[in-house]
Amino acid sequence: MYEIYDSSVVYGNLSASTGVYDGSVRVYSTNNNPDISTLSGKVQMVQLSASGTPSSTTYLRGDGSWSTVSGGGSGGSVVVGNLSASPTSVISITNGTSAVVGLGTGITISQATTTTNGYVSSGDWNTFNSKFNAASSGLFSLSGHSHYTSGLSDVSAVSPTDLQTLVFLSAVGKYVPIPTLTVAASDGSGSSGVLTFGGLGINTDNTKFDVGAIQALFADNTANPLLPTMTVKSFPATSGNTLTNLTTQDATYLAVDINGTIHQSSVLYTPTQTRDWIPIGNIVHSNRQYINTFNNGSHVAMSPANQLGDLMDSIGVFNIDGNVFTANDSNMAINKSVGNIFK
Numbered sequence: 096m097y098e099i100y101d102s103s104v105v106y107g108n109l110s111a112s113t114g115v116y117d118g119s120v121r122v123y124s125t126n127n128n129p130d131i132s133t134l135s136g137k138v139q140m141v142q143l144s145a146s147g148t149p150s151s152t153t154y155l156r157g158d159g160s161w162s163t164v165s166g167g168g169s170g171g172s173v174v175v176g177n178l179s180a181s182p183t184s185v186i187s188i189t190n191g192t193s194a195v196v197g198l199g200t201g202i203t204i205s206q207a208t209t210t211t212n213g214y215v216s217s218g219d220w221n222t223f224n225s226k227f228n229a230a231s232s233g234l235f236s237l238s239g240h241s242h243y244t245s246g247l248s249d250v251s252a253v254s255p256t257d258l259q260t261l262v263f264l265s266a267v268g269k270y271v272p273i274p275t276l277t278v279a280a281s282d283g284s285g286s287s288g289v290l291t292f293g294g295l296g297i298n299t300d301n302t303k304f305d306v307g308a309i310q311a312l313f314a315d316n317t318a319n320p321l322l323p324t325m326t327v328k329s330f331p332a333t334s335g336n337t338l339t340n341l342t343t344q345d346a347t348y349l350a351v352d353i354n355g356t357i358h359q360s361s362v363l364y365t366p367t368q369t370r371d372w373i374p375i376g377n378i379v380h381s382n383r384q385y386i387n388t389f390n391n392g393s394h395v396a397m398s399p400a401n402q403l404g405d406l407m408d409s410i411g412v413f414n415i416d417g418n419v420f421t422a423n424d425s426n427m428a429i430n431k432s433v434g435n436i437f438k
Contacts, residue, residue: 174198185214285314285325287373288396295349295376298335301385304378305334306349306357311373312396313353330355338378338386345381350374369394412438 147153147161156162176199178191185204188194205213215223293307309330316323336357338347344361350372351357364374376391395402417434 176200178202180204285312285316285323286396286399287314287370287394288312288399289373289375289393290327290396292375292391292393293332294391295378295389297386297389300335302341303335303337304386304389306332306336306375308332309351309355309375311351313371313373314396317370326353328353328355333357338380341380341385342383345383346377346379348374348377412436 145155145159145161149155149161153161153163173196175193176195176197178188178194179199179201180186180188180191181201181203186202188202205211207213207215207219288311290310290312292309292311295307296305298305309328311328311330313326313328314323315326318324330351339359340347340361346361348360348363349357350360350364350368352372358372364372373394375393376389378389379387381387413436415435415437417432418436419432419434421430421432423430
């Protein structure tokens, strides 16, 4: 800013040949009450008159009066409001009173729904948390397969093809997908066996055989006797399987393991082997040139206790020990010793 003091001004009259006021130059007069005339420049200036008292706490209004700034010169009054939150059970504000300029404002969080992102209520959380990694009922528990909990309550709308990949698990009360489902049998009564089987067949190449789709239950009562497991597996049908001993034996016995491998043997499987492998039948090739016939003979996993009861009924009562009958001297009577029978 430049200031020009012109000593030629006398008694309020200012004359200048080049005096210009353009915002950066001030022209002063030696007269206490100058009468500033038109300068030969860009801006015409006139004397200002104002009422009131100028000071550090007043300002000049457009109507020519000096006024005091509200607040005594320290600034105008400021309206303040509170910062609030909703719902307060989800979010809290500390020192929110008079925390914002204006009438106040709030923060709101919506509750999450099927279409809206937001907070999860305690009720929804408990519902979610109670969804089972392990669901138990009776002798069975479903564990390690939480994604199976979306099983169907019924299969009325499921196609026959899809039905081949479902099994009803009473412990959960739903149809669940296969091929792999592991459950725990708390009493160790489970045994390996077939659930469904498409059967054996002779291939169009009569030196080979076909195997239908298999759904089977594999029981493991030895790895952890305190918590035995049963694994449901599903295997697709296969065709054109080669007989490894077609020309060296008369028959081949078949079994499937938990990995879906079809095992072949020249003799019946032992009780130890059937704990891990499930017999499914045999292939007859007595001429040792091609397959003559086949026999479906699967070990089934359904109701093993009931099947045992059926066997016991078929066998009937039998002697365990004692119960020896002998002649009673020379008469027609007989004697029987003490003994035990199975009934």
